[in-house]
Amino acid sequence: MTTHMPPGWYPDPECRIHGNTAARERWWDGNQWTTQTRLAASEAGVHPNQFTPMAPSPQMAESVSGTGARSSRPRSLALVAMGVVIGVALTASATLFFDDADGAKKRASSTPRVSDGGEEETPGPRPGLDSPKPEKEILNPTSGVKLPVLDGWKQGTPNEAGGDVIEFGKESPCRDDKQASCVMGHASIHRSQEDRGKTTMTLKSIASRDLGKFAENTYGGSGVTRKVVKRESLDLMGQDAYRTRWQISDRSETLGFLESVAFASPHEDGSILILRMGSDAASEAPSIEFTELILKRIQEVPRTDRGYEGTTI
The missing domain is CATH 3.40.1000.10 (Mog1/PsbP, alpha/beta/alpha sandwich)
Structure with missing residues (x-):
């Protein structure tokens, strides 16, 4: 008797081969393993029932276990598509990181320091940067x-x-x-x-x-x-x-x-x-x-x- 597995996220069989069953999950579309993976729910801090991801399209699906029909689209194009998605994600992450870092610097520079007595302190000049240049001495x-x-x-x-x-x-x-x-x-x-x-x-x-x-x-x-x-x-x-x-x-x-x-x-x-x-x-x-x-x-x-x-x- 064959047990039918409904579509969903399951431990990645590739990770099972390498002895790391809890690190990654792979999407099963009900017929075959796809190329879509994610961190295991326990690793990412997300409960498995919090959301149901959209199943990948047949064009993105590809068998990993060797069973089921293989996509007619060449594997190289699928990898390129994944690279584009990952690249966009990394770019967005970097932009958010640097924007946030820049904003933190601005907030730090504009936020007055508070002394132990509770009074605001005005930041003084930075030696060599904000220090006023000595005026030229003029003699009458x-x-x-x-x-x-x-x-x-x-x-x-x-x-x-x-x-x-x-x-x-x-x-x-x-x-x-x-x-x-x-x-x-x-x-x-x-x-x-x-x-x-x-x-x-x-x-x-x-x-x-x-x-x-x-x-x-x-x-x-x-x-x-x-x-x-x-x-x-x-x-x-x-x-x-x-x-x-x-x-x-x-x-x-x-x-x-x-x-x-x-x-x-x-x-x-x-x-x-x-x-x-x-x-x-x-x-x-x-x-x-x-x-x-x-x-x-x-x-x-x-x-x-x-x-x-x-x-x-």
């Missing part, structure tokens, strides 16, 4: 020169270039601009818009040009005359320098004296600095000869004003 050229405070003079507020300033006397309305305040004696350090190695102008030309601006700002340009009373090259703090002095007068009297000295920065950074000095001709004003003391006592000092280049003139 004018801050490296210090003017001496002479007897009767006072330290003034640094000018718009950040340069040192000394003053003599009380502030009073300026001659040309009554809204502005002037003093009877003044000395200050400025930075020229010209730099050594980048300009064709000489120190003499720079000093003369600046003196014109200095005179215009101090006494105005209308109704006054300018007379050159001193021009010379000199050494200032070990650097080349050139000085020009003017006597400023109106039609009736001398108003004062102004002087500009152009010199290379003692810090040898390529910048050209300008020393402006001036005094009124009034009897209570200091003699213009104070400039000689300034030139003798002016000093190079460490530049401490960082992050500011200074306004040029």
Whole structure:
């Protein structure tokens, strides 16, 4: 008597041959073994009665035990079909794996850390990756020169270039601009818009040009005359320098004296600095000869004003 086996999943006879009866199951279509296999239900954690798989089509069926009709489709095509199915499954699995891994990374990076006290912690920079680059140190050229405070003079507020300033006397309305305040004696350090190695102008030309601006700002340009009373090259703090002095007068009297000295920065950074000095001709004003003391006592000092280049003139 022959027992008829209904279609279903049964222990794979090939595995039984190799002594591993529980590892894999093969589909029996009611007449013959097919090429469709799966992990045994006990291995995959699935109860055999949870679902009934669709029986393979006759074209996919193929006898393994040697009994029953063999499919007319060549075996190579069946194997290719299986390879395509397996390839698609592996691709889908890999895509899900990497997508999930990428999502986990994003979730980890966006999820704030919580300290022991229960407060959220902001992730700090990663050394070598997120660490901010150190800013380039900028030194103000004018801050490296210090003017001496002479007897009767006072330290003034640094000018718009950040340069040192000394003053003599009380502030009073300026001659040309009554809204502005002037003093009877003044000395200050400025930075020229010209730099050594980048300009064709000489120190003499720079000093003369600046003196014109200095005179215009101090006494105005209308109704006054300018007379050159001193021009010379000199050494200032070990650097080349050139000085020009003017006597400023109106039609009736001398108003004062102004002087500009152009010199290379003692810090040898390529910048050209300008020393402006001036005094009124009034009897209570200091003699213009104070400039000689300034030139003798002016000093190079460490530049401490960082992050500011200074306004040029």
